[in-house]
Amino acid sequence: GAGxxxxxxxxxxxxxxDVELRCDPISGHTALYWYRQSLGQGLEFLIYFxxxxxxxxxxxxxxxxxxxxxxxxxxxxxxxxxxxxxxxVYLCASSRGGQDPYGYTFGSGTRLxxx
Amino acid sequence: LAKTTQPISxxxxxxxxxxxxxxxxxxxxxxxxxxxxxxxxxxxxxIIQGYKTKVTNEVASLFIPADxxxxxxxxxxxxxxxxxxxxxxxxxxxSSYKLIFGSGTRLxxxP
Numbered sequence: 682g683a684g685x686x687x688x689x690x691x692x693x694x695x696x697x698x699d700v701e702l703r704c705d706p707i708s709g710h711t712a713l714y715w716y717r718q719s720l721g722q723g724l725e726f727l728i729y730f731x732x733x734x735x736x737x738x739x740x741x742x743x744x745x746x747x748x749x750x751x752x753x754x755x756x757x758x759x760x761x762x763x764x765x766x767x768x769x770v771y772l773c774a775s776s777r778g779g780q781d782p783y784g785y786t787f788g789s790g791t792r793l794x795x796x
Numbered sequence: 797l798a799k800t801t802q803p804i805s806x807x808x809x810x811x812x813x814x815x816x817x818x819x820x821x822x823x824x825x826x827x828x829x830x831x832x833x834x835x836x837x838x839x840x841x842x843i844i845q846g847y848k849t850k851v852t853n854e855v856a857s858l859f860i861p862a863d864x865x866x867x868x869x870x871x872x873x874x875x876x877x878x879x880x881x882x883x884x885x886x887x888x889x890x891s892s893y894k895l896i897f898g899s900g901t902r903l904x905x906x907p
Binding site: 685714716722723724725726772773774784785786787788789790792 | 830837841883895
């Protein structure tokens with residue numbers, strides 16, 4: 682597609698429920714990244730994919746967080762047993778990988794609210 | 797990855813030139829300098845990237861002195877729509893995948 686698409690744009694869930702967040706990167710972009718942004722804060726790196734592999738999962742906050750990518754395209758971030766501190770905007774970005782002169786292209790994010 | 801320091805906030809008026817300076821004293825030889833812009837409720841948007849000297853595109857200019865320990869993003873003749881948070885990042889060819897975002901500079905453009 683023309684840009685990075687994320688769905689849903691907003692998600693309200695009850696504490697303890699599982700949620701899945703989806704990211705559709707730009708076609709042909711081999712690298713995909715997930716970030717989290719709490720209200721008024723900077724972006725926190727979560728995980729990076731190169732193709733379908735995730736060489737760096739160091740940013741995932743706990744084992745309740747997992748992510749996968751299939752077909753070198755769509756990625757899903759899953760949060761199990763959601764907690765109130767998981768409330769944030771989850772941003773996905775993609776790039777050509779390596780030193781892409783055009784940087785990352787970000788989606789508009791999924792705003793997750795855990796009540 | 798080199799840590800960056802930039803002002804928390806800046807105010808300006810429409811039509812003025814705005815310069816935002818970022819310090820990155822520990823920048824490595826293979827690190828590039830990249831700036832992103834973020835509007836409320838949107839993901840960051842790539843503005844400009846450079847390695848040394850001066851880079852200019854249709855949106856901004858990036859000035860990098862010879863020692864590369866700082867960089868300045870220059871926005872010519874800002875408008876109200878330039879009100880946003882601006883992030884300075886450094887990263888190299890092998891580490892650019894893990895861009896580390898600081899708190900950024902919140903620019904407010906007044907009429």
